[in-house]
Amino acid sequence: MDKKFGVYICTGCGIGDTLDMEDLVDVPEEEGINCTTHPFLCSKEGVDLIQKDIDDGKVNAMVIGACSRRVNFDTFTFPGCIVERANLREGVVWPHSRETYPALTEDQKDDEEHFDQIQMKAEDYIKMGMIRLEKVKLPEPYKTESFSKKILVMGGGVTGMSAAVDAAKAGYDVTIVEKQAALGGYAAKMRSQMPTAEPFETTQAPVVDALLQEVEACPSIDVRTNCEVARIAGQPGEFTVTFKTPGEKIPFDVPFPLPEEMMVDENGKEYDAETLHAKYLEYNEGRKDILKLDPEGELYGAVVLAAGWRPDKLKGDAYEHLALDNPDVITNDEFEMIAAKGKIVRPSDGKEAKNVVFIQSPGKDEDDSDFEYEGSVTSQVALKQASYVTEDYADGKAYVVYQHMRTPGLQELFYKSMQQEDGIFLTKGAVTEVTPQGDGLTVSATNTLLGDNLALKADLV
Structure with missing residues (x-):
């Protein structure tokens, strides 16, 4: 230059x-x-x-x-x-x-x-x-011999579809891979979602339907349902991707590392490198070497990972006080599935659940730590699901007990709206115990905002 x-x-x-x-x-x-x-x-x-x-x-x-x-x-x-x-x-x-x-x-x-x-x-x-x-020198871009501008999006939920639509609008050919039979992901199962537009005060219908229409109307987006990615190899601009149907076993499945228990002998001594390699090959019999490119694979320049999330499974002594073995103590994921089907009812007997307690922190009275997965999303989900209770029942009551309420940005307006909602009660506190009592449950909490201990009667927790 x-x-x-x-x-x-x-x-x-x-x-x-x-x-x-x-x-x-x-x-x-x-x-x-x-x-x-x-x-x-x-x-x-x-x-x-x-x-x-x-x-x-x-x-x-x-x-x-x-x-x-x-x-x-x-x-x-x-x-x-x-x-x-x-x-x-x-x-x-x-x-x-x-x-x-x-x-x-x-x-x-x-x-x-x-x-x-x-x-x-x-x-x-x-x-x-x-x-x-x-x-300084002006950087010169490096391009591979078989450079591809196609984009692969792994996951057909809201995130994946949004990425695909944006990439298509920018002029790129896009492939969406979704392992389920239809696009939509978790959002397609929800009753409603947090607000995304002014005045940010009430829940709204999931945006998934509008996104589906955009994807279907875009000729540069190739949708593949009932499909998984078996292997991605190569480098940016030149990824070789192998696809398969869910559950199918093919030679280009990614080889797995040896489990720890297979790396030691019966005395607990680790095998030497040669033995480990032999066991690795045996463990991955039928799978091609990780450095082997699939000659039938498809070429992509970039990959967007939008594979979604999995609900946490609560177990262990840290949650013993929450009565997790009770059928009427459920996760927010299970609550959302109940709400999507109709009115909020108890899983144990199908009766109306008019009094619901939402627990955001498990820490008893020992500290103010949250669940490991706790964040702004779970705080807003608690507020959203609390509104379901008052929507379904005129005399419904929802109690949200938290240590940290996170509603960033304009979602603070939604939080304030829920504070003013009749039938929704919010308090900082440490949940010490969930116990069966009569036909329902009692949730005990200490160190609340008002300094009083609470004993909340609930149909569902």
């Missing part, structure tokens, strides 16, 4: 008011590099000024002395050019006041005793940018 240098300095945002622009412009010009100033370099006029110099062949490597590289990065993008940002605004002018570092008088400029520290810093930033331009 035959570099043609240029320096562009913005005088807006206080830069021109604080710095001596004539002296600053002299820095590149003393090196024979043209320097241009503009009052608002990030404006259309400022960007057009730079683009015109590029189009006229005057510059292809430039220092832009203006704001931080963390802002306006898309504004100052010029394909085929090297752009170095000198941060005069956040790095020089804004953090250093002229009250603390006054500008030099004309007499002081030449006495060699006084120095303008702000001006010197700005000049150093420009000099460093110019040196970097000299040393």
Whole structure:
């Protein structure tokens, strides 16, 4: 690349008011590099000024002395050019006041005793940018011989379909692989979802139906249901992918590492490398070596993993106090499946569940730790599912006991809406015990917001 240098300095945002622009412009010009100033370099006029110099062949490597590289990065993008940002605004002018570092008088400029520290810093930033331009080279993309621009999306739920639609809109051919018989994933089973549009106060119908229509209407999206990925080999831009039907065993299934119990003899001593390799081959008999490419595989340039999630299975002494063996103590996943079928009822006998307690933390009174999988999603799911109870029953009551309620961003509006909902009660607290009592359950909690201990009667937990 035959570099043609240029320096562009913005005088807006206080830069021109604080710095001596004539002296600053002299820095590149003393090196024979043209320097241009503009009052608002990030404006259309400022960007057009730079683009015109590029189009006229005057510059292809430039220092832009203006704001931080963390802002306006898309504004100052010029394909085929090297752009170095000198941060005069956040790095020089804004953090250093002229009250603390006054500008030099004309007499002081030449006495060699006084120095303008702000001006010197700005000049150093420009000099460093110019040196970097000299040393930096424009990256050249590496492309494989059989480079592919096709995109594989693993998973046909909301995430997978959204990725596929976005990629297709950007002009790429996309394949969606879904192991189930139809697209939709978990969202297709839900009664409703958290809000995604203003006023963010009520639940909404799952977006899955609208996404399905978009996918079906897009000719560049190939949908393969009842299909799994057996193996992905190769490198970015050149992935060789082998597909199969769920449950099918084929030579290009990925070989598995030996289980730990097969790596030692009857005395617990680990086998030597040769024996381990022999056992590995025996364990993976019928599977091709991991480095072997499938000659019948399909080529893809990129892979999006959107394979979904699995409900956690609670077990162990840490949850003993939650009465998990009781059929009316269920997970939020099981609750969602009940809600999708109709009104909220108890699994044990099918009776109406009008009083439901949602437990967000298992820690008794020992600490305030949450479930391992707890996060903003589970907090919002608890609020959403609490609203199901009041939707189904005019006299329904939902209690959410939490240690940390996480509703980031605009979802805080949904949280506030649920706080105002009649029949929904929210409190911080430590659940110490869930016990059967009569025809229902009792949930005991301590360290609540009001300082009182609670004993909540529930049809369902």
